[in-house]
Amino acid sequence: MQKDPTRLSTLNWDDLKFFLEVARTRKASSAAKRLGVDYTTVSRRIAALEQALGTLLFEKSRTSGFLLTLEGQRLLGYAESIESTLHMACEQVSGSGMALSGHVRIGCTEGFGSFFVTPQLSHFVDTYPAISVDILPLPHFISLSKREADIVIALERPEHGAYVCCKLCDYRLRLYATPEYLARHRPVETLDDLRQHRFISYVEDLAFSAELLYLNHLIPDAHAPLRSTSVIAQYTAAVQGHGLAILPCFIAAQDARLVEVLPREVEVTRQFWMYCREDLRKLRRIVLVWDYIREATEANEALLNGRQRALHFPTP
Incomplete structure (x- = not known):
């Protein structure tokens, strides 16, 4: 496709949402499910975006699905930045960014998520019923760049990325x-x-x-x-x-x-690291959950290191 700057006037910014989901899932069908539309709608919106930009964003493979072209990879960073900016703007303007409400998704290792994070956060949501929490205790890495979680607790510190990170505990x-x-x-x-x-x-x-x-x-x-x-x-x-x-x-x-x-x-002896995207760290609900998890690990330092057998619950 030949690039034409005048085509930007026909760009539908909402198409970037479809682009991001296809880039993250690599499947139009999976993107359609996450967006609540049908497969043909996703394909049509991606085609419209490529037409407006005058370039090919994906290469289609039977085995690997939708693979980003070089131009698609370049667009991905800008699209994620736009998504983050809009997300923050909407929450700040509506006031929800500072409110004690909203949704937080936490990705963590399977054992820690099931035996420590889940019982701790069950107490947290009792205190803050307007904050809902998803816990993803999975035996694999969880991607913040793909928006799979808001906060991640992992065995290793992220090597790169616009993240706020701290050592959670030994x-x-x-x-x-x-x-x-x-x-x-x-x-x-x-x-x-x-x-x-x-x-x-x-x-x-x-x-x-x-x-x-x-x-x-x-x-x-x-x-x-x-x-x-x-x-x-x-x-x-x-x-x-x-x-x-x-x-x-x-x-x-x-x-x-x-x-x-x-x-x-x-x-x-091993360590857990906790991190989240920089653009989310200032949201009040993220701060509350982040701080509570840190307090819970500090209160249970003896259990985590094998010096006691009971789980303790700090007051949120």
Whole structure:
């Protein structure tokens, strides 16, 4: 297509919304579902935007879907900036940006999201009923650039991006088993004794972060006949007495069915990082949720590091 600046007068800025959804999902059908329209509407709006700009924004692939061209990649950054500016402008003008109401979506690791963030925020929404919260405890990375979440809690600090980021907390992992499993198998008194035992661990080639692959570092060639991409599945198997598992203390310490094994010899320390987009950080509801999560982790420092077994709830 030949570019013609005069065509910008025919540009429908609403088409950028369709462009962003297709760029993020790579599928017109998925974008249509998120936008509440049909597939043909999405295709028509993308075609109209390309016509107005005089350039091709996507290349279509049967296997990979809609792939951004070089021009599409350039437009993406500008379109996201426009989206953020409009989002902030609408909230500030309407007053909702400073109001104690609205919606917050939190992406986090599966175990921390299920066993810590969810119970903590259930108390938060009782205090602030006008703020609704989505919690996404997923065993994979969550993208802020694709608007999958407003706040992310992750194992690793983001390497780049216009984000506000802080170290949320340290947490420890230890080796756990049921008393019944330990009674049925050889005694564990040293690290060498562990070579005679079965482990429950991660599927190494499917682990979403190298930070999760601690078993081989601690116990090389450990026998792990049962593996899962889910820490909750590993925890469930350990509770059933099917082997030893290295689990976060904030999960296993709360369950009286599990006991620590060689706690002085087997201990791993990891960190959680919390971050959000710069343009959202000043919104009152984001500030409230952000600060409450920080207060909750500070109040539970002993649990996170394996020195207590009970979960505490700060007052929002």
